[in-house]
Amino acid sequence: MRVFRRNYKVLALESSCDDACVALLEKESPHKPPLVIDQFKKTLLSAENGGIVPTAAHDFHHATMAPLVDEFCQKHSLNFATPPDLICCTRGPGMTGSLSSSIQLAKGLSMAWQVPVVGVHHMLGHILVSQLPKTxxxxxxxxxxxxxxxxxxxxxxxxxxxxxxxxxxxxxxxxxxxxxxxxxxxxxxxxxxxxxxxxxxxxxxxxxxxxxxxxxxxxxxxxxxxxxxxxxxxxxxxxxxxxxxxxxxxxxxxxxxxxxxxxxxxxxxxxxxxxxxxxxxxxxxxxxxxxxxxxxxxxxxxxxxxxxxxxxxxxxxxxxxxxxxxxxxxxxxxxxxxxxxxxxxxxxxxxxxxxxxxxPDLLLCTDNAVMIGVAGIELFEKLRIKTDLSMLAIRRWPLNEIMKVDGWTEINEAEFKSITRYR
The missing domain is CATH 3.30.420.40 (ATPase, nucleotide binding domain)
Known part of the structure; x- marks a missing residue:
């Protein structure tokens, strides 16, 4: 008998510092790491300024994230008719102005597409990306x-x-x-x-x-x-x-x-x-x-x-x-x-x-959206949680206090199964 499996797709956004990143991941089993389908990344050029200037990073992200994600979604046919099943974005720690660009975009897409969003700790992403296969x-x-x-x-x-x-x-x-x-x-x-x-x-x-x-x-x-x-x-x-x-x-x-x-x-x-x-x-x-x-x-x-x-x-x-x-x-x-x-x-x-x-592979050591997707999936699946739409950027967020911030919402069994549909 032929068994049909339904993979679920995750759109991930990262903009905590000077990199504007978006990625698409696919998950087919709770026992396997997600598959990376694609990722885009643009970086603020800061050499002339002798380092990253927060106001320049803020302007860069607010001018870059939306068109970057739009181009990415068009490439992968992500829209209201065929949305991803889950959105993950970096909530902190990082520069508030930079973080807010992808957070607001993620919340807007969550409302438009009616899919849940998970606000991810940036450093947890760096840790959990090690779950992916390494070259x-x-x-x-x-x-x-x-x-x-x-x-x-x-x-x-x-x-x-x-x-x-x-x-x-x-x-x-x-x-x-x-x-x-x-x-x-x-x-x-x-x-x-x-x-x-x-x-x-x-x-x-x-x-x-x-x-x-x-x-x-x-x-x-x-x-x-x-x-x-x-x-x-x-x-x-x-x-x-x-x-x-x-x-x-x-x-x-x-x-x-x-x-x-x-x-x-x-x-x-x-x-x-x-x-x-x-x-x-x-x-x-x-x-x-x-x-x-x-x-x-x-x-x-x-x-x-x-x-x-x-x-x-x-x-x-x-x-x-x-x-x-x-x-x-x-x-x-x-x-x-x-x-x-x-x-x-x-x-x-x-x-x-x-x-x-x-x-981790060298491209996944520096800031990227893949790691945010991996960590968001782990939080969503292991803890059955998402983040509500009132979430704000968190400039300082100790790694040992991930669950102590506001905005976490439990997911019921029906919602979980409607997204993952694991067999």
Whole structure:
């Protein structure tokens, strides 16, 4: 007997910062990840302004989102007669003016097409996009709870323990600026130019001959007694800093200051020569990533089970077997390599089981609408919730408080089945 299945389609919108994004996903089974049908993306060009200006981003999104979505819907024949079954949009965190453009558009389409809308937490999208098949890891199964996620972007840097889709504990947060913001600022100090300066810094470092990078790697910058007279150490490693702090923090603001101080002391107003510029670029990127590794290893020690290393280890990470690295900085190949090689998971958790790393495809590391669709589907299916039409943008929305905002509405069984129609 032939079995007919009815897939349901999801339109997703993202506009939290400087990217205007729309995507279409299709879901055919509660046991399989959604299929990505298509996505569009346009990015605000901000290099001339030295970074993202909120008012410029606001104007960009309000001028871009509607025609972008209109073009996308025409391409895929999405209209009143053949609408998607669900709409997902980013509700926060992010810049309020930017967020509001896709939220208002999503609410308008929801009313016109009479389909529910789900307002999604941006960072949850970065985490859950790891459920999709990965080009570099095609046989890898999705992560299983409990798992860890390193969210590393221009706006956020945190290590999170996830026990369910909404049960999150922030293990390490940043106490000043995010890693991506620091990389961007340092790249600008070194004279690099582009819309994504962190990516430009990575390309610049990768262009340095391998032998030269090996030489740079061996140079100790913990003290100034090196050929470049550069002192560049890790944050929180001073004599007065506790070895096992509570809470644990990331800190990245000092790296830009280090370049500025070094320039003032050794070069005045003159630009760096190429050798010095390359050395600084290599060491800045490497030390920022070393700091991330150091803080995560501190968390492994404190929340592992090996009391021989740390007598007060609380075993909080026992059962964790997966680590997701997501966000724009997660696209950096050097960071991916260092994570896979330098974390002390086995030692601190007293296990021979390997920690499985999940690295989303590069295009899905930076902001995109696909991740918003994936997270929205998970909220809709696992929790049977949607968002009512009174929702507003949320500028600051802690990841461990997803369900504490207003606007969540439960979906009854009849409405759920009318949308999914799973067999």
């Amino acid at each position: 570099s890891q095609p046989l890898l199964e999705p992560p299983q709870y409990p798992f860890l996620s390193l969210l590393c972007s221009g706006g956020h840097t945190m290590l999170v323990l996830l026990k369910s889709i909404v049960d999150h504990e922030i293990i390490i947060d940043v106490n000043d600026i995010a890693a991506g913001d620091s990389l961007d600022k340092c790249a600008r100090e070194l004279g690099l130019y582009g819309n994504m300066l962190g990516k430009e810094l990575e390309k610049y470092v990768d262009s340095i001959p391998l032998d030269t990078r090996k030489e740079y790697h061996e140079i100790n910058t913990k003290v100034k007694t090196n050929p470049y007279n550069l002192k560049l150490g890790l944050p929180f490693k001073g004599p007065r800093d506790p070895k096992y702090p509570d809470p644990i923090h990331f800190s990245f603001a000092s790296f830009k200051s280090s370049i500025q101080s070094y320039r003032k002391q050794h070069h005045g107003d003159q630009p760096f020569d190429e050798s010095t510029n390359q050395f600084l670029a290599y060491k800045i990127q490497e030390t920022i990533f070393d700091h991330i590794i150091d803080r995560i290893n501190t968390a492994f020690t404190m929340h592992g089970s090996n009391t021989a290393i740390y007598p007060e280890a609380d075993s909080k990470f026992v059962g964790v077997r997966d680590l997701i690295c997501s966000g724009g900085v997660a696209a950096n190949s050097r960071l991916r390599h260092k994570l896979s090689q330098e974390l002390k998971f086995n030692e601190c958790l007293e296990t021979e089981d390997k920690l499985t790393f999940h690295f």
